Amino acid sequence: MYTVNVDSIDKKMVLCENLYSKTGALIMRQGRLLDERIIPYLKRLGVTSVIVKDASGKVNNDPFCEYDIKGLFADSPFSRSEPQRGENNNRYERLRKDPRILLPDHTETNSLLTLKEIDRNNPFDLLREEVLFMIQNAVITFSLEGRKNVELIQKVVALFEELLEGHNEIINLLDIKATDSFTYQHSINVAVISTILASHLDYQPGEIKTVALGALLHDIGKRKTPPHIRLSDKQLSLEDRKTMELHPVLGYDYIIRNPIIPEEAAFIVYQHHERLDGSGYPAQLKGDEIHPFAQLVGMVDVFEAMHANRHYRSERNEPVEIVEYFMSLSNTHFPEKLVRVMLSSISLYPIGSVVQLNNNECGIVIKSNSNIPCRPVIRIIFDRLGFPVRGERIIDLSHSDKLTYTITRSFG
Numbered sequence: 001m002y003t004v005n006v007d008s009i010d011k012k013m014v015l016c017e018n019l020y021s022k023t024g025a026l027i028m029r030q031g032r033l034l035d036e037r038i039i040p041y042l043k044r045l046g047v048t049s050v051i052v053k054d055a056s057g058k059v060n061n062d063p064f065c066e067y068d069i070k071g072l073f074a075d076s077p078f079s080r081s082e083p084q085r086g087e088n089n090n091r092y093e094r095l096r097k098d099p100r101i102l103l104p105d106h107t108e109t110n111s112l113l114t115l116k117e118i119d120r121n122n123p124f125d126l127l128r129e130e131v132l133f134m135i136q137n138a139v140i141t142f143s144l145e146g147r148k149n150v151e152l153i154q155k156v157v158a159l160f161e162e163l164l165e166g167h168n169e170i171i172n173l174l175d176i177k178a179t180d181s182f183t184y185q186h187s188i189n190v191a192v193i194s195t196i197l198a199s200h201l202d203y204q205p206g207e208i209k210t211v212a213l214g215a216l217l218h219d220i221g222k223r224k225t226p227p228h229i230r231l232s233d234k235q236l237s238l239e240d241r242k243t244m245e246l247h248p249v250l251g252y253d254y255i256i257r258n259p260i261i262p263e264e265a266a267f268i269v270y271q272h273h274e275r276l277d278g279s280g281y282p283a284q285l286k287g288d289e290i291h292p293f294a295q296l297v298g299m300v301d302v303f304e305a306m307h308a309n310r311h312y313r314s315e316r317n318e319p320v321e322i323v324e325y326f327m328s329l330s331n332t333h334f335p336e337k338l339v340r341v342m343l344s345s346i347s348l349y350p351i352g353s354v355v356q357l358n359n360n361e362c363g364i365v366i367k368s369n370s371n372i373p374c375r376p377v378i379r380i381i382f383d384r385l386g387f388p389v390r391g392e393r394i395i396d397l398s399h400s401d402k403l404t405y406t407i408t409r410s411f412g
């Protein structure tokens, strides 16, 4: 292991330690194979050096490592260091580096973010920039059209920029050191998804802003939950669960005293674990007793956690399971209308994610189908034997003649 300046990163290096931003947010997990494309991103977040080791022959050098699909292509020519078909070396090499080059709307994500003046000596400005960057990426991940919908990306980023501008108190409330990186990312994702849904539900601009703020702060009470409970990955004891379930009350008490936080945003914090049938907490409210904004954010909270489970936990929730879960709880835990809007307007398979089909072909998602969210449009990149596909092979899984195809695994 050794330390290198970010400018010296090249593709023969593997990250040896988790990488955190100046504000404590997890930027990248250890074990990630690095390459020079990551340099501008790290610099943007203020990282000056990283601890790395040289990639040995045992390290999976597949480009899809960023999707955590090590081993999936173990028998594929792509898992070898050199492409097998000489005439297409350039194309294969580019594909090896980034499968998203196959996306019709492939552009650099960074180029979309255009912030107002940033004072690099001001820690609040740096944190604000980081939050907005994460918000932009969340819009790309969860919106049906990914980065293609520049208008939506800019609209949501502008909304949060306005929300955070001049309000260091809010940025301070998001201070990751007081919670943890998982809650930080989760809160941002919940805020973005809730904002997109509020737009689809034709909420007024002021209401959308309140939903965004309440969603951003919904778990703020976890700041006061002891870390051994908050960060536990084991099943909590009854006593610890009761302590954990205090976080909506603690969060509400904490922010209601802040004059810049609208009362309705505080309701979101207090009621986001209540459920329509009264089975939630802390007050076992029922139906209309739960504020509509809290019903919305409470549903998104569960959705995001299940979605994130796919990336970070051993018990993965495939999108089809997520859909079944929400359909089964429609009108008991969550309003049927909200469930319908969420499943038709939020991407279950983000554009650019890699999927494996039941016939062993692998592809990249190029378009979502809002009418059948579990059956996106796929561009096949590896055939059933693991060889790169020549030419263009597109499968729209929502077509009636493609119903025998199913997605068996997804990554990213």
Ligand SMILES: [Fe+2]
Binding pocket: 218, 219, 247, 272, 273
């Ligand atoms: Fe919560």
